[in-house]
Amino acid sequence: DAMVIQNPRYQVTQFGKPVTLSCSQTLNHNVMYWYQQKSSQAPKLLFHYYDKDFNNEADTPDNFQSRRPNTSFCFLDIRSPGLGDAAMYLCATKDRASNQPQHFGDGTRLSIL
Amino acid sequence: GESVGLHLPTLSVQEGDNSIINCAYSNSASDYFIWYKQESGKGPQFIIDIRSNMDKRQGQRVTVLLNKTVKHLSLQIAATQPGDSAVYFCAERANSKLTFGKGITLSVRP
Numbered sequence: 001d002a003m004v005i006q007n008p009r010y011q012v013t014q015f016g017k018p019v020t021l022s023c024s025q026t027l028n029h030n031v032m033y034w035y036q037q038k039s040s041q042a043p044k045l046l047f048h049y050y051d052k053d054f055n056n057e058a059d060t061p062d063n064f065q066s067r068r069p070n071t072s073f074c075f076l077d078i079r080s081p082g083l084g085d086a087a088m089y090l091c092a093t094k095d096r097a098s099n100q101p102q103h104f105g106d107g108t109r110l111s112i113l
Numbered sequence: 114g115e116s117v118g119l120h121l122p123t124l125s126v127q128e129g130d131n132s133i134i135n136c137a138y139s140n141s142a143s144d145y146f147i148w149y150k151q152e153s154g155k156g157p158q159f160i161i162d163i164r165s166n167m168d169k170r171q172g173q174r175v176t177v178l179l180n181k182t183v184k185h186l187s188l189q190i191a192a193t194q195p196g197d198s199a200v201y202f203c204a205e206r207a208n209s210k211l212t213f214g215k216g217i218t219l220s221v222r223p
Contacts, residue, residue, distance in 0.1 A: 092156075101147050105156050106155045106156045
């Protein structure tokens with residue numbers, strides 16, 4: 001089935017050790033989003049790609065970076081994770097020309113030791 | 114470890130009753146609204162949407178009402194089932210950006 005797949009589902013890293021989360025999609029959508037969701041809070045948009053055009057939210061820390069090597073894959077890199085970065089990270093996709101809403105993956109839960 | 118988050122407000126309903134979940138949105142320029150359901154350990158799942166030129170839209174067992182005058186959105190679930198237990202988020206779109214509201218936990222009593 002067409003879907004948004006996030007790997008791994010659970011990731012543990014050490015304080016300050018770089019970590020990469022991945023997202024792939026089979027929907028051929030031209031927009032991919034990364035959200036951060038902390039416990040009992042709403043998802044918060046970090047950035048998105050429209051094709052290869054990167055769009056950062058103004059309040060996203062520089063510690064968070066992203067790469068989109070092709071239509072299907074998008075990566076979230078956290079350069080020096082702090083304890084406050086422990087959260088669920090959600091990837092979503094959308095066809096910009098479509099009226100359909102964003103389609104979410106099941107997220108990666110990141111823990112920091 | 115993970116920071117301690119806020120506890121979400123909870124709506125508790127009896128199985129079979131109707132549920133009404135309310136949301137206040139903030140941006141009068143928002144042109145599109147979505148309700149998402151999020152089960153534990155999963156991503157948000159689309160339930161129903163409505164555009165700003167409408168005030169009501171119905172799906173299977175769900176209805177969304179939009180009152181632009183007071184910037185209020187509601188989700189009605191008919192004959193609530195145990196499988197409806199989840200966190201529900203409203204989201205508004207303005208200038209192509211989707212912003213989520215605070216979630217509400219729906220708990221269904223057997």
